[in-house]
Amino acid sequence: MNLQNVLAPFQATGQESCFHDRHINPQIYADLxxxxxxxxxxxxxxxxxxxxxxxxxxxxxxxSQDEVIAMVKESGLRGRGGAGFPTGLKWSFMPRQFFxxxxxxxxxxxxxxxxxxxxxxxxxxxxxxxEGMAIAAYAMGISVGYNYIHGEIFQTYExxxxxxxxxxxxxxxxxxxxxxNFSFQLHAAHGFxxxxxxxxxxxxxxxxxxxxxxxxKPPFPASYGVYGKPTTINNTETFAAVPxxxxxGGAAYLAxxxxxxxxxxxxxxxxDVERPGNYEVPMGTPFPKLLALxxxxxxxxxxxxVIPGGSSAPxxxxxxxxxxxxxxxxxxxAGSMLGSGAVIVMDDTRCMVKSLQRLSAFYMxxxxxxxxxxxxxxxxxxxxxxxxxxxxxxxxxxxxxxxVAENIxxxxxxxLGDAAAMPVRGMLKHFRAEFEHHITHKTCMVSxxx
Amino acid sequence: MNTITTDDMAELSADTLKRFAxxxxxxxxDQKQSAVMACLTxxxxxxxxxxxxxxxxxxxxxxMPLMAVHEVFTFYNMYNVKPVGRFKINVxxxxxxxxxxxxxxxxxxxxxxxxxxxxxxxxxxxxxxPGECMGACADSPVLLxxxxxxxxxxxxxxxxxxxxxxxxxxxxx
Numbered sequence: 001m002n003l004q005n006v007l008a009p010f011q012a013t014g015q016e017s018c019f020h021d022r023h024i025n026p027q028i029y030a031d032l033x034x035x036x037x038x039x040x041x042x043x044x045x046x047x048x049x050x051x052x053x054x055x056x057x058x059x060x061x062x063x064s065q066d067e068v069i070a071m072v073k074e075s076g077l078r079g080r081g082g083a084g085f086p087t088g089l090k091w092s093f094m095p096r097q098f099f100x101x102x103x104x105x106x107x108x109x110x111x112x113x114x115x116x117x118x119x120x121x122x123x124x125x126x127x128x129x130x131e132g133m134a135i136a137a138y139a140m141g142i143s144v145g146y147n148y149i150h151g152e153i154f155q156t157y158e159x160x161x162x163x164x165x166x167x168x169x170x171x172x173x174x175x176x177x178x179x180x181n182f183s184f185q186l187h188a189a190h191g192f193x194x195x196x197x198x199x200x201x202x203x204x205x206x207x208x209x210x211x212x213x214x215x216x217k218p219p220f221p222a223s224y225g226v227y228g229k230p231t232t233i234n235n236t237e238t239f240a241a242v243p244x245x246x247x248x249g250g251a252a253y254l255a256x257x258x259x260x261x262x263x264x265x266x267x268x269x270x271x272d273v274e275r276p277g278n279y280e281v282p283m284g285t286p287f288p289k290l291l292a293l294x295x296x297x298x299x300x301x302x303x304x305x306v307i308p309g310g311s312s313a314p315x316x317x318x319x320x321x322x323x324x325x326x327x328x329x330x331x332x333x334a335g336s337m338l339g340s341g342a343v344i345v346m347d348d349t350r351c352m353v354k355s356l357q358r359l360s361a362f363y364m365x366x367x368x369x370x371x372x373x374x375x376x377x378x379x380x381x382x383x384x385x386x387x388x389x390x391x392x393x394x395x396x397x398x399x400x401x402x403x404v405a406e407n408i409x410x411x412x413x414x415x416l417g418d419a420a421a422m423p424v425r426g427m428l429k430h431f432r433a434e435f436e437h438h439i440t441h442k443t444c445m446v447s448x449x450x
Numbered sequence: 451m452n453t454i455t456t457d458d459m460a461e462l463s464a465d466t467l468k469r470f471a472x473x474x475x476x477x478x479x480d481q482k483q484s485a486v487m488a489c490l491t492x493x494x495x496x497x498x499x500x501x502x503x504x505x506x507x508x509x510x511x512x513x514m515p516l517m518a519v520h521e522v523f524t525f526y527n528m529y530n531v532k533p534v535g536r537f538k539i540n541v542x543x544x545x546x547x548x549x550x551x552x553x554x555x556x557x558x559x560x561x562x563x564x565x566x567x568x569x570x571x572x573x574x575x576x577x578x579x580p581g582e583c584m585g586a587c588a589d590s591p592v593l594l595x596x597x598x599x600x601x602x603x604x605x606x607x608x609x610x611x612x613x614x615x616x617x618x619x620x621x622x623x
Contacts, residue, residue: 001619003599006612006619007601007615009611010601010602010604012586012600016588016603017589111583112583114583115587116586146476151491152528153585154597154598155599188476189484190487190488192527192529192597193528193582194527195582195583206487208483209483209484209486210521210522211521211525227478270546270550271549271550276590277588307545311546344545350549359545362544366582368525
């Protein structure tokens, strides 16, 4: 007996979160079953054909770097990690003729509360990320890459290492890939429990073997990244989208979604739904449809609120949510953000003060301590929400909460300060009465919190 | 540049050094420091926690200041700065998990093992800690054993079975 044997019965199989039939036209999660993550199965699914096409090994001439970047621009692919920056544009920022080393980094430090999509990609379809990264490396003339993986999913990190070994042995990574003159070395690194390392410059620091404290931007990573060299960083899901774009064309990818919001998106639906899980659906899918895929609100209860893009996104009340489509522009228009695609669903038994209490404690814990407004402000917010929840709130706390949040926003090096402030402001905007009730009556407005 | 004396420095086994070498090989020759997190993780997996003598050994191996190792060691949450039980169990209690009984799962474990949150059982077998988002929100309640094994959908029945299994494993000579 060893630890693996003892714990095997309790480990996720992916059945609930990934291998269900409730995706809509999936590209990244298509045809996965948990056993077919390896190279041979990936090849049987048409894997590495996009890379071969790019390298000119499928009969036609090789694509130029500009052609690859133009395809990605045309596809409307936007960064899947949270910011939604156009991927093709980001790639075009990399200096093309550069005398020194350049780097490619994949951000798999998936720690935004509510998000669990990259884990399933890396665990059940790791080669799609390797292929996407190799194509990106080709397009930007990069010869070395790293995939930085969240420390808590250590077994997924080991799975990715195994996939790297397979890809190297089969000549899809390394020197002269498939006999071409393109070479690309890819390695895996892991974090060890720091939410802040999901921020791209903190991740770079961590990759250099330091504390994960974000850097000032500018300079942006495209000019000063890992070891001070030009670096492009994309999210796991972004890279995973690339092979499909090359195989089917940028226009076809764009047509899967909405204008300016191309392709499919994986939404991690958690909280009060019947079937929490990852759902890969076209961008612009109406929220009620996504909710229905996840089995609706748990126990047939009424929907109260949704955090539509990970815990840093402002909460939206049910009335607004039921009218929006799930894409960058529509959610931004409703006053929140698509973020990482983490949809946290809350039913009518949930106290918003208690929910915010947990989130505020999280941001206080994860603030790296570098900037005063964030280091002190996240603690201040957390203590205030804490006392409101426990019946010690003061009437003046309402304005003070808003003021502290406002004074953090835009005054820190990275976005963690904003991420701590936005949920507070969202809650106050849409659920102010609940906070006031807590302060006045020293008790929750809702009957229970299961 | 390295001024570390080898006094009080732990000796590393050949096997450990081999694992270290595999990590440093990923990085440029002059950037060995990049492997510091991996090296500390390897030691924690082998020894349960990383002692000051082992931190020193890592600093020596990677040719970096001891304080730079210590900064990393104390910055990242999953490193054990104090000895923990044979099995360290972290339960996610962040909002998505809280909505699906994450807190109750943590409470149940503590009650079952007669420990406070963060505490270790008297026999040194289990340490129970809360955790932040582990990136498995659809599987909640989730917990992580010894930083490596994530367990999903942990109802109280499953926790009972898991604890029995771990205890049997821990008591094996």
